[in-house]
Amino acid sequence: MYAVVFSGGKQYKVQKDEILRVEKISGDIGAPVSFDKVLMFSDGENVNIGQPVLENVSVNGHIVEQDKAKKIIVFKYKRRKRYRKKQGHRQQYTAVKIDSIAQNS
Numbered sequence: 001m002y003a004v005v006f007s008g009g010k011q012y013k014v015q016k017d018e019i020l021r022v023e024k025i026s027g028d029i030g031a032p033v034s035f036d037k038v039l040m041f042s043d044g045e046n047v048n049i050g051q052p053v054l055e056n057v058s059v060n061g062h063i064v065e066q067d068k069a070k071k072i073i074v075f076k077y078k079r080r081k082r083y084r085k086k087q088g089h090r091q092q093y094t095a096v097k098i099d100s101i102a103q104n105s
Contacts, residue, residue, distance in 0.1 A: 001042065002015045003101050004040040007035060008023025016098055018097070020097075021095050024066075028063065032061070033096050041101070068091065
């Protein structure tokens with residue numbers, strides 16, 4: 001059983017007991033999270049695809065970590081112009097453990 005959810009401008013394929021790293025969601029560690037925008041749901045035999053979202057499917061989980069990703073280096077350079085600019089960036093993320101994928105009838 002799996003579902004495809006939409007969060008933070010991205011789509012994620014999720015399964016039960018999976019840890020998912022999404023864009024920053026406000027909340028403390030242990031707080032419940034519900035993904036309302038479910039785009040697709042499969043129970044192993046049948047596949048339901050939303051137009052654009054499924055109304056009767058919900059994906060629930062809880063926050064296990066609030067952190068920053070590894071640093072990436074942004075380096076801009078123009079040859080022969082004495083221009084160089086070095087900048088770093090660390091994107092914030094939230095790790096969510098998926099507790100259940102429920103289909104409401």
